[in-house]
Amino acid sequence: MTQKPSSGRPHKDRLLQQLQQGTLSRRGFLTLLGLSATAVGTQTLFGCGDASSEYDYIIVGAGSAGCTLAARLLMDSDARVLLIEAGGTNDREEIRDFSQSWKLTQPGSETDWGYKSVPQPALRDKVQSYSCGKVLGGSSSINGMVWVKGNPADFDGWAAAGCPGWDARSVQPSFQTLSQAIQPSAALTSRNALAQAVFEAAAGLGHARNTDYNGESQRGVSYTQLNVWEDGRRQDAFTAFVAPHADNPRLSILTGAQVKRISVRGKKADGVILDQAGAEQTLKANREVIVCAGTLHTPQLLMLSGIGNPADLEPHGIPLVATVPGVGRNLHDHLISVAARKLRQPEPASHITAMDVNVFFGEGPRPGMPRFQAQAYYMRYGWGTYPSEAVAFGLIHLHPTSRGTVKLRSADFRDAPLIDPALLSTEEDLAHQLEGYKAIRGLLAAPGLRDWVEDVEHTPGPDVSTDEQLLAALRQHSESDFHPVGTCRMGQDDLAVVDPQLRVRGLEGLRLASAAIMPTVPSGNTNAPSMMVGDHAGRLILGRG
Numbered sequence: 001m002t003q004k005p006s007s008g009r010p011h012k013d014r015l016l017q018q019l020q021q022g023t024l025s026r027r028g029f030l031t032l033l034g035l036s037a038t039a040v041g042t043q044t045l046f047g048c049g050d051a052s053s054e055y056d057y058i059i060v061g062a063g064s065a066g067c068t069l070a071a072r073l074l075m076d077s078d079a080r081v082l083l084i085e086a087g088g089t090n091d092r093e094e095i096r097d098f099s100q101s102w103k104l105t106q107p108g109s110e111t112d113w114g115y116k117s118v119p120q121p122a123l124r125d126k127v128q129s130y131s132c133g134k135v136l137g138g139s140s141s142i143n144g145m146v147w148v149k150g151n152p153a154d155f156d157g158w159a160a161a162g163c164p165g166w167d168a169r170s171v172q173p174s175f176q177t178l179s180q181a182i183q184p185s186a187a188l189t190s191r192n193a194l195a196q197a198v199f200e201a202a203a204g205l206g207h208a209r210n211t212d213y214n215g216e217s218q219r220g221v222s223y224t225q226l227n228v229w230e231d232g233r234r235q236d237a238f239t240a241f242v243a244p245h246a247d248n249p250r251l252s253i254l255t256g257a258q259v260k261r262i263s264v265r266g267k268k269a270d271g272v273i274l275d276q277a278g279a280e281q282t283l284k285a286n287r288e289v290i291v292c293a294g295t296l297h298t299p300q301l302l303m304l305s306g307i308g309n310p311a312d313l314e315p316h317g318i319p320l321v322a323t324v325p326g327v328g329r330n331l332h333d334h335l336i337s338v339a340a341r342k343l344r345q346p347e348p349a350s351h352i353t354a355m356d357v358n359v360f361f362g363e364g365p366r367p368g369m370p371r372f373q374a375q376a377y378y379m380r381y382g383w384g385t386y387p388s389e390a391v392a393f394g395l396i397h398l399h400p401t402s403r404g405t406v407k408l409r410s411a412d413f414r415d416a417p418l419i420d421p422a423l424l425s426t427e428e429d430l431a432h433q434l435e436g437y438k439a440i441r442g443l444l445a446a447p448g449l450r451d452w453v454e455d456v457e458h459t460p461g462p463d464v465s466t467d468e469q470l471l472a473a474l475r476q477h478s479e480s481d482f483h484p485v486g487t488c489r490m491g492q493d494d495l496a497v498v499d500p501q502l503r504v505r506g507l508e509g510l511r512l513a514s515a516a517i518m519p520t521v522p523s524g525n526t527n528a529p530s531m532m533v534g535d536h537a538g539r540l541i542l543g544r545g
Helices: 012-020 026-032 064-076 098-105 152-160 168-181 193-204 237-245 294-304 310-316 427-444 467-476 527-541
Strands: 044-047 055-060 081-085 220-223 251-255 258-265 268-276 279-291 335-342 355-361 372-379 390-397 405-407 418-420 478-480 510-512
Touching: 055 064, 055 268, 064 081, 064 168, 064 237, 064 527, 152 168, 168 237, 168 527, 193 220, 193 355, 193 372, 237 251, 258 279, 258 294, 279 294, 279 527, 294 405, 335 427, 372 427, 390 427, 427 467, 467 478
Parallel strands: 055 081, 055 279, 081 251, 279 510
Antiparallel strands: 044 251, 220 355, 258 268, 268 279, 335 390, 335 478, 355 372, 372 390, 405 418
16 A cells, blocks of 8 residues: 655644643744644634634634533534634743743733722721733633532532532532543642641641542642643643644634624624724624633623623713623622731742642531632732731631622723622621631641741731731731632522523523622632633533533
């Protein structure tokens, strides 16, 4: 048999492996496949055709949920998919190299929307930062890469609250899909001697040693799992889920384009209206528009499109398209309160991770749920009033009852929304935050850490002892942990924005899929559950959920 001549085109699977291992850039990957790579800050369409092409599904937002949704639609249907991202390529060294992550959320970063909240009365009127990714991969391309699936009781709670099909058993296939593409590991965190000391110190106080908080039990002390390769390369949602489909002729990706409004005819969403360098363009979807723009942008886009509470739209002169009063309500977030001690000596340069150990403890509102998550930090460089070369614990009350809002600042899509998480606005949250804050001070003072940290506590300090003093300290040393959810929650009551199939109430052809639809925040970091939502949404759309 005569050997068939080689086409000279590299094998896709080998290229994909090189891409995931960080030995091939995303731009190089796409170029070798014969596609045009996106350029930062330009409006680029690559894939199946030009901007006049027809699409079955238009996905707004190429972040954690948008990427997994696109992959599911491409794998399980013959649909033509357009994925729209306001930012540009994530083919950047500071994104690939996890140790450079701190650069991505600095003021003025072109990969971060860099939003701020309104002043928070319970936190001494401090404004809270809200980072969210403006780049392919969304926040998965700029965040801390902590991989926590959440507790099964979280999802069973969603189902019990009126969201059938979202119980732990039903969403498990989506989590299994994530684990096939993303392989989180504690290899980078468990190798550090300081992390090992923190782990043993927590165990010495009675916390069970847990090798896998994403396994059978979440409780106990564990090394943090990161979706980062052992060589320090980030496993973001775009690389893991969309890149394998980069040569699929049914996929188009549009970057540098911000959606201004959803196009609605009658009661059916039929496309989106884009801004590209000041020029307006309309793209049509034959089947559905799915908004995966996250907790802050999703309600903003709906309201700009005339979908929401009339009282929120009328002041801005926006014509009402659909009355959906829950849009922008139910905003809630994890608050993290920090206590710190200086290290007796600096850590070696090989210690590249910052959040090395998790302790899940306490009794949550449903059986099996922890009440608290304590995150142990190595702080090579201090910020604010926190010292350099220190170890800190951040306390998270996992199940806050405080609820805030996202509202429009104006009818201009370029203006940031008004974000008010109303942190610590209930007595219950205040009491639990205080309880947990006392616990992390105990962790910092554990006998197993005496050889590692200075004798005198730095934050909140040795003079803080009474409950009144502790409350004042946690108000000073607390901030958003970048886990906002719930502004377009699913359910079946009057304030639910989407039904359990993620369809927007009162409209056809429009669904939502991101952390915005979560009724309550999961027990832990929200990136993995957000990816699950995208994949599960795809299954629901295709009737396989």
